[in-house]
Amino acid sequence: MSGSPPLVEAYDLEKVYPDGTVAVRGVSFRAGRGLTIFMGPNGSGKTTTLSITAGALRPTSGRVLVCGYDVWGRDWSRPRSCIGYAPQAMPFREKLSVIENLTWYGLIRGLPPWESRRRARWLLEQLGLEGLERKKVSELSGGQRRRLTIAASLIGDPEVLILDEPTSGLDPKARASLWSLLRRVAGDKAIIASTHIPDEAEGADYVYIFHRGRVVAEGAPGELIGRYVRYSRVIVKGSGLEVAPTMEWARLVEAGWDRAVYVTEDPEEALPRLVERLLKLGARIERVEVRKPGLAEVFLAVTGEAPEGGA
Amino acid sequence: MSSTVWRVLSEVYASLKGMLRYKETLFWVIIFPLLWYGLMAAIWSNPSPPTIKVGVYNADQLQGPYNISEALIKAMNSTGFMKPIPFHNATSLREAVLHGKVDVGLIVPGNFTESLMEGSSATLKLLSVKESWGNFAYSIASSFIESFSNEFRRRVINVSISYIVTYFNSTQLGGAYPNWTYYAIRWLRFISDPIRVNASVYTPPLLATKGGLRAYYALSMIGVEALFVGLFTGALSVNEKRRDGTLTVLLASPMRDWELFTSETLAALASVGVSAAAVAAMSIATGAKYVVNTESLLLAVAFLLLGTLFTIGLGVILAALAKTPEGASALVNAIAFPVMFIGGIVIPYYVLPGYLKAFARYWPLSRFVIASRSVLLGLMSSSDAASFSIPAIIATIATYLVGVAIFKKLLARALEYH
Incomplete structure (x- = not known):
């Protein structure tokens, strides 16, 4: 987890559905102020863990403490007052306008209506949604709806934000912009978010990698990359590349007519020798890319499977 | 809060x-x-009862001030909930009843007033369709005719009593049985009005x-x-x-x-x-x-x-x-x-x-x-x-x-x- 004291602590969470399906098993994590990301493919247990942490899904076993209170203990309200939760498809009431929806979210968090409205206006302004107060939610674009979701989760000024796939359905540019906006508006809150896109997780302070209902790796992104991946990826594009061979200093992982992919620990030394060898073999080279290792490679190294949305 | x-x-x-x-x-x-x-x-x-349409074929021959069928139809009209509608023959009246143009039909025979004036019973004919509204209309019409008949009897008896008082007491027979007149009048009054209604009218409830x-x-x-x-x-x-x-x-x-x-x-x-x-x-x-x-x-x-x-x-x-x-x-x-x-x-x-x-x-x-x-x-x-x-x-x-x-x-x- 990040350096600050934890606001969220989860111990040995397990969720087994009545039909016997195991959604998560033995999941423990801690999150302090800053951005903590749960990374993993769909069905890896991220959403289940977030739902349990937010207090919307009861675990079969395990314990979650938020702001020092047990989410599933006798005191129902206190830990939940500390949480702002946005599921992947945030429900908005179609009969209400944008500002009325936010006011309703404020009311269910116990804010008086005038305070809800004041805070809703401030959040709309901060998230670039001013002027849309009276619109229906169904009239908003995908990106506007995502920003409204963040506003709804922030309306009660919670210390902990739990966001399930907050950038789902957005293009890469909009995703990057939303993450930076979220960081700015949320300030020093503890944000726990999930994503299946490794590039997004690289901006986090701390990452938990989920695979088949378990946490298989955790750490700051740089630390994870350093721990699990020591090679770079060299991608050669052109034609006649089906002849590309495995070499001592560069291992071939993929070869096709127009593309060959190598992994190597020392790309600077390997690259000129690799190009020379391929040209000798009659391949025609148009472009060579060297990709530094990222969380996609970490995921591959840890699970042996390529991540969804990876490079 | x-x-x-x-x-x-x-x-x-x-x-x-x-x-x-x-x-x-x-x-x-x-x-x-x-x-x-x-x-x-x-x-x-609407708190007032519905109006019942009564088709009437009046064949009563005797015209003039003593025509009792006319009095009957006039009384019917004055109720406010029965509306007499004249017909020229019994056949068209029957058709009207069958097709629901009137709720009930009334046929007055040719010798109606004459029979009553002679002291004989007269018969009226009521036509209705056997269904709930028809039965209801028939009940209302026959009850009305019965009431009219009672009123007619009461008036005839009152006339009889006045005759007894005027003529019988002055005869020899009346002198011989002085209590007879008293008992006869008392009996006739009983026959004319066996049950009396003492009505009290209140302000109607809001409902x-x-x-x-x-x-x-x-x-x-x-x-x-x-x-x-x-x-x-x-x-x-x-x-x-x-x-x-x-x-x-x-x-x-x-x-x-x-x-x-x-x-x-x-x-x-x-x-x-x-x-x-x-x-x-x-x-x-x-x-x-x-x-x-x-x-x-x-x-x-x-x-x-x-x-x-x-x-x-x-x-x-x-x-x-x-x-x-x-x-x-x-x-x-x-x-x-x-x-x-x-x-x-x-x-x-x-x-x-x-x-x-x-x-x-x-x-x-x-x-x-x-x-x-x-x-x-x-x-x-x-x-x-x-x-x-x-x-x-x-x-x-x-x-x-x-x-x-x-x-x-x-x-x-x-x-x-x-």
Whole structure:
């Protein structure tokens, strides 16, 4: 987890559905102020863990403490007052306008209506949604709806934000912009978010990698990359590349007519020798890319499977 | 105010805001009861009885000042609820009866007045179709003719008495039996009027007036709203929110289960309140008359709120039987529509057949509607209405508590899996 004291602590969470399906098993994590990301493919247990942490899904076993209170203990309200939760498809009431929806979210968090409205206006302004107060939610674009979701989760000024796939359905540019906006508006809150896109997780302070209902790796992104991946990826594009061979200093992982992919620990030394060898073999080279290792490679190294949305 | 208050009022906020913004909700909460009220008030709020059309073929030969058939038809016309319509022959009259152009037919024979003047019985012929309205019209017409016949007999006997007094006493026979005249007159008077009616006419109760009947149907419509809004609120309180994802964020919010249920309850009460205010305003604008004082008003409001609590509780019980919002809605409609008519809410309790009366008598919402009508129409004292409602209050508390328990179970189930 990040350096600050934890606001969220989860111990040995397990969720087994009545039909016997195991959604998560033995999941423990801690999150302090800053951005903590749960990374993993769909069905890896991220959403289940977030739902349990937010207090919307009861675990079969395990314990979650938020702001020092047990989410599933006798005191129902206190830990939940500390949480702002946005599921992947945030429900908005179609009969209400944008500002009325936010006011309703404020009311269910116990804010008086005038305070809800004041805070809703401030959040709309901060998230670039001013002027849309009276619109229906169904009239908003995908990106506007995502920003409204963040506003709804922030309306009660919670210390902990739990966001399930907050950038789902957005293009890469909009995703990057939303993450930076979220960081700015949320300030020093503890944000726990999930994503299946490794590039997004690289901006986090701390990452938990989920695979088949378990946490298989955790750490700051740089630390994870350093721990699990020591090679770079060299991608050669052109034609006649089906002849590309495995070499001592560069291992071939993929070869096709127009593309060959190598992994190597020392790309600077390997690259000129690799190009020379391929040209000798009659391949025609148009472009060579060297990709530094990222969380996609970490995921591959840890699970042996390529991540969804990876490079 | 504490944050609990705002959490509990959240659903009222969403419901009232949604009502203003969403035409469909506005229709069901305000327009629908107003339309129904207007319809019921127009059809049923006329306290005068319906007019019976009596087709008359009068073949009476004797004309002039002593024509008794003419007197009969004139008397019939003066009742206000029977309208004699002349026909020129018996065949066309029979056709008119058969085709429903008149409700009942009356044929006066040619020797009608002559027979009566000679002291012989005369026979009138009544034609009707054997169905409920025809039977009713026949009963009214024959009762009227019987009354006319009694009046005719009374007048003949009075003439006879005056003859006895004038002529019999002066004869030898009268002198020989002086008490005979006394007993004969007494006997004749008995024959002419064996049963007398001593009528006392009071100011009609509010219910027998147009304004009272309009108030009656206005309260029926508020009862209908309590029935539908309560049942739907209860039945969809978990199912629909689970479907649209709202339940997930509510469960992750600081709202406790009792706050959620109270919030739903208050939202339903607010909807019924808006509906009731609209119907009451329209009814007053269209001439409905109520017995309004602080006590009657508070009691009537309390009865209708209790009725809504009963239907909310019942709605949640139905929710436990349905897996989807559509299933819950179907169950609600299957119950609410028949109950609206057979439960003594729209159709008055006293016109229901016996076995349905028994149901309406014990159906708590009907009891509350009857009690609120009774206090606002001056049919029952406040204490009588309160005592009348005690079984319904007990049933409501029980049903609502069962509803709360089921609601908690449904929430617990929703927490187990999405």
